[in-house]
Amino acid sequence: MDKILVIGCAGQIGSELTLELRKMYGDSNVVAADIRQAGEDICQSGPFEIVNALETDKVAEVVKKYGITQIYHLAAILSGNAEKKPLPSWDINMKGLLGVLDIARELKLKRLFWPSSIAVFGPSTPTKNTPQQCVMDPNTVYGISKLAGERWIAYYNKRYGVDTRSVRYPGLISYKTEAGGGTTDYAVEIYYEAIKNHHYTCFLSEKTYLPMMFMPDAIKATIDIMQADADKLTVKESYNIGGMSFCPDDVFKSIKKQMPDFTIDYEPDFRQAIADSWPQSINDDQSKKDWNLSYVYDLDKMTEVMLKEVAKKFNK
């Protein structure tokens, strides 16, 4: 019987993934953990622990207490915020992962999930249809930590047989929990501002194309890779997952179809340079081949759900 620990359960991904895992494995078999108090839905539906991912001893204690067999380690500082505090962000992103990898080795856990990101790519990477393997020269703290993390999970796999599964998430769009401090977050904010003010001032320029994915597709991809047969997984660092590719102007037009008075203007800030160093679209053929990656949502389908759900939140 699998017992699962989700570290970072209160974040954008964790708050949805935890509940999905509880549906699959049973509420009491999925332990949610975060450095801060999680929402009521998480705390009331199953076990919850306050855990600082940097305190490896405490994480190990929780693993032993519940007999954990699999960890989803999601706690991290995103690209925009990490640029404001480079060294502390490096510590959080790296130390947390190394601690969990070592727990997996020592306590012989069955499997780990750790997310990488399109931020592993950099200015010398081919920007369109970016291949699984190519030049990677990230120039953000977040991207450097993700690339280093990819090397560490491959190392722990080869040297100690630790089975870590990983995907390079594109920008993730969701309505349950807002992202915090990422470069792709405009694609979440724009829906909130559309509902609240019918206007959005975008921090990226009009034609900045980036790879993006709606949360239900990201959760499905995460669960699918964790359930794939180990011998089918040929990539030991992290798999490309592409989703869609769009720019702020595309989202604007998609919202405008449903909200004709919606307006937008553009005031690019420091995150423009980060976006410009990332791919515009991703080739994920390897994921489709190795573990049958598939998606449901395109931009218009996602816009429909986002506008409906965000409106519900604000009783509009």
Ligand code: SER
């Ligand atoms: N969404 C992340 C960010 O913008 C990229 O993985 O930081």
